[in-house]
Amino acid sequence: MKRIMPIVFCVALGATLGVVSSIAAPTITEPTRVQGMPGYNQPNQYLTRRAVKVADNMEPVIDNTEQNREARQKLEALQQKTGKRPNVVIFLLDDVGYSDFGFNGGGGAVGNDTPDVDRIAGQSLILSSAYSQPSCSPTRATIMTGQNMAHHGIQVPPMYGQPGGLEGLTTLAQLMSRQGYTTQAVGKWHMGDNVGSQPQNVGFDDFRGFLSVSDMYTEWRDPEYNPEIALSPDRYNAIRNLPFNKSDVHAVKGGKIENLYEINTETIKDLDQKWLAYTVDFLNHQKQAEKPFFLYYAPRACHFDNYPNDYYRGRSASRTTYGDCMVEVNDLFKKMIDTLEANNELDNTVIFFASDNGPEQEVPPHGQTMFRGGKGSTWEGGVRSPFFVYWKGMIPARKSDGLFDFADLFNTSLSLAGQPGAALAKQVPATTYIDGIDQTSFLLADKGVSNRRSIFYFWNDEIAAVRVDEFKFVIKVQLADSVTQAGYNGGFSGTIAQPWTALMFNLYTNPKEDETVSIRHIPAAIPIAGELQRYREVLKKYPPRTQISLKQ
Incomplete structure (x- = not known):
């Protein structure tokens, strides 16, 4: 004792x-x-x-009164100029490490140059202590609910038709829709394959993407990675007959999933280009629209197994499948930025750039992190994400080590949409605890500091x-x-x-x-x-x- x-x-x-x-x-x-x-x-x-304490069912915040006032003045001036609330974009990558981009010391130094991402990061607020959950589905659910994995309950990724998802939870998409936003999701979902958890049933007006995770569509088909399954007809058919969706899909709010085509080791190569085209089309339709939009854009890259399309194959200096897909990520992001700029929407759009967790370390080639550990762990390498926030003319270019949790995306997005601080508590059931914090003033004040005192790892x-x-x-x-x-x-x-x-x-x-x-x-x-x-x-x-x- x-x-x-x-x-x-x-x-x-x-x-x-x-x-x-x-x-x-x-x-x-x-x-x-x-x-x-x-x-x-x-x-x-x-x-x-x-x-x-701001509300009984919300995390307490650091009271930074002066910067809160500065941020609100900026937002009010912009709304008077544009006549509407700002657009919100979450650009969320998969399994990309803290040190994979040039703005965090990677990029060309690790064989996957990311010049356009780095250029925009240099005009942004780069956060060196932004925290995800340890793996993809828990993190994505944290963004959508403002809760950590203990509270939203999706503690591991649901795979191959396993139960578990967002059904019954209050989501960011639902509340943004309630605030008058057009809501669009593109890319990887992985927050429940069951009908009640699908994006069109948890607040999104429209969805184009796949419902699960990259390797589920290919690993059992590929004799290079799983010959024990791919070259055994009985085993292969057993996996194929499991109750999970195997297609690139489309759905509209309240409707049913439409299967567009089956994803395999060939068709997966072009997914991110098809999803990019869909995203660009969405952004073009939103040009000068009366309603602001919330876009959740989640490329397939760079979750194993990576199958670069013909244009990107061998294009990275590393010539790995991972590096090639990182180069494609740079181009995806550039095209999105260019489209917003061409549509004169960039000044009124805040963009959050992040990865859903640290690098996968069991399956090479994979991403890089300067920290200990990787995906699946609560070591820093598993949960410290490459992260920046870009808002042309609104967020000054700088770097900060102030604490930021991915749950804060929930509160901050809704604050920008008109539900700041304690007002958000009334938008969820009283039994729901919101682990996120409104970080609007941290982002917008010229010398803003974090409103968060602590980070909890689960x-x-x-x-x-x-x-x-x-x-x-x-x-x-x-x-x-x-x-x-x-x-x-x-x-x-x-x-x-x-x-x-x-x-x-x-x-x-x-x-x-x-x-x-x-x-x-x-x-x-x-x-x-x-x-x-x-x-x-x-x-x-x-x-x-x-x-x-x-x-x-």
Whole structure:
């Protein structure tokens, strides 16, 4: 018992000091001295600052009053000029790593040049601490619900007809539609194949794409990757007869799925070009429309297995199928931007650019990250996404390490649509807890800082870690090499472990998370433990739910 006393004491004391030691403070937008004291206070650091409750069923926020006022003034001026709310675009990639783009040190340096993405990123707010969930379906559901995976319950991707999806949840598309937006989804869905979870039944006016995930359409067909299935007629037919949709599809709100053609190892090569054409056609139809639009654009790239079309095959310097598809991603994004500009819609469109999780590490070739771990894990490499926000003339070009959770896309999009802050609480059932935070002022203020105090990392419905400032307090980890030392091990390999006390990493001095500092930094651990205890109380009042999970 004596050995565990330090952390038990830390958690108990933190539960108290997490409230009473939090100090109201002015917003800091640059390093600031305090007279008579050494060092500097830094922007986006809230270890000792109080977060303010905005509604019982919403995460508390850092009160940055002055930047909130600045952001609202910008939005009001733009609406007077355009006569409508801004368009919102979420451009969401699949399994692309933090370090794959030039704006984060990759691009040509890793054999897949991304000049146009990097050019627009250079005119944007680049966020270096934007957090997804550990894998694709949980992340996509977080964007659509404003909830983490414990609350929305889609804790692993539903595969090959498995149950579990958005049915019964309040979605971003529904609420944007309620605010008078035209809602369009294009590309990968993967938030439930069942009828009630399909995009046309959860708020989208129109959908073109596929319902599941890239490898489900090809892996069992391809003798190079799965000869045990592809070259066994009985096994092949068993997979083919499973109840999952195998086509590129189209649907309109309230209607039925229309199968356009079956996706196989040949037709998959042209999916992203066909979806791009559909997106461009949508944008052209929205030119000078009275209603603003919400576009959720989710290319197939770059989830394994990658099958580049003839134009892009070998086009990357790396000459890998992954690199070739990254080069195509650059062109997809450029075409979307060019279309918006040609239609004079760029000034009134905010664009969120992101990947749904870190790189897949079990199946090469794959993406790059400077952090430890990859897809499927709560190590930084699994959940730290390449991310920027572009809004011509509205968001100044800069970089920030302020915390941003993908759940914040929900609140921020609806804030731009006319439901800021606490107003959003009334748009969802009282039993629904919104884990997102309205980050509008962080994005729009010239020197905006984050309105979020902490990030929570989840493994299924359990807290794995919490980050406040540069410190990450870890209570559950994934050990990819614990069982198999050979081959490619990643976030879906190995075992789950629980430290006998707790670990803490300084992500500035140790981004690889291989040197714990918890004992030396107990003064920092105490308020972080208090934040952990605060959210545990949230989970008692708003319990986790499970739509689909692999938890035993």
